[in-house]
Amino acid sequence: xAAEQQIADDTYDLVRQAIIDKNIVIASYRGYVREMCPHVIxxxxxxxxxxxxxxxxxxxxxxxxxxxxxxWRCLRVAGLSGVFVRKSTGEWHSASNYxxxxxxxxxxxxxx
Numbered sequence: 001x002a003a004e005q006q007i008a009d010d011t012y013d014l015v016r017q018a019i020i021d022k023n024i025v026i027a028s029y030r031g032y033v034r035e036m037c038p039h040v041i042x043x044x045x046x047x048x049x050x051x052x053x054x055x056x057x058x059x060x061x062x063x064x065x066x067x068x069x070x071x072w073r074c075l076r077v078a079g080l081s082g083v084f085v086r087k088s089t090g091e092w093h094s095a096s097n098y099x100x101x102x103x104x105x106x107x108x109x110x111x112x
Contacts, residue, residue, distance in 0.1 A: 008048065008078045011077050012077050014083050015038050015077065015083070016109060019038045022037070022092055022112065023085050024085065024091070025083060025085055026083070026084045027081065027083040028080070028081045028082045029079050030079065031058075032060070034054050034057035034073070035054065035056035036052035036093075037088070037092055038112075039053060039094065039098060039102075039112045040105045040108055041077070041105065041109050041111075042108040043106065043107040043109075044105050044106045044107070047076055047078070048077035049074065049075065049104055050074075050075055050104070051105060052073050052075060053071055055093035059073075066093055067095055069096065072095065072097075074104035094112075
């Protein structure tokens with residue numbers, strides 16, 4: 001159990017720093033490799049959770065065009081695996097309904 005908690009803590013730290021630096025997160029979640037821009041991280045109902053904008057990769061829901069409000073993903077941090085952070089070099093993906101979507105995290109640690 002301690003090893004699983006350490007992995008979850010490391011993942012949380014990677015996503016948190018990616019938000020601060022406005023970098024891209026590439027990770028597997030529920031069998032799909034996804035490319036996402038994280039916007040918020042914190043907790044909901046005691047679980048670490050993050051709101052990300054997915055712009056590439058796979059998903060059980062088809063991705064819409066970049067900038068579409070349909071590409072938001074509210075994911076449990078513990079469900080992310082193979083997390084890699086890529087420097088965005090100015091590339092940042094989001095949608096205009098960001099404020100409306102922020103019901104994903106109750107206790108915000110960091111947000112864009």
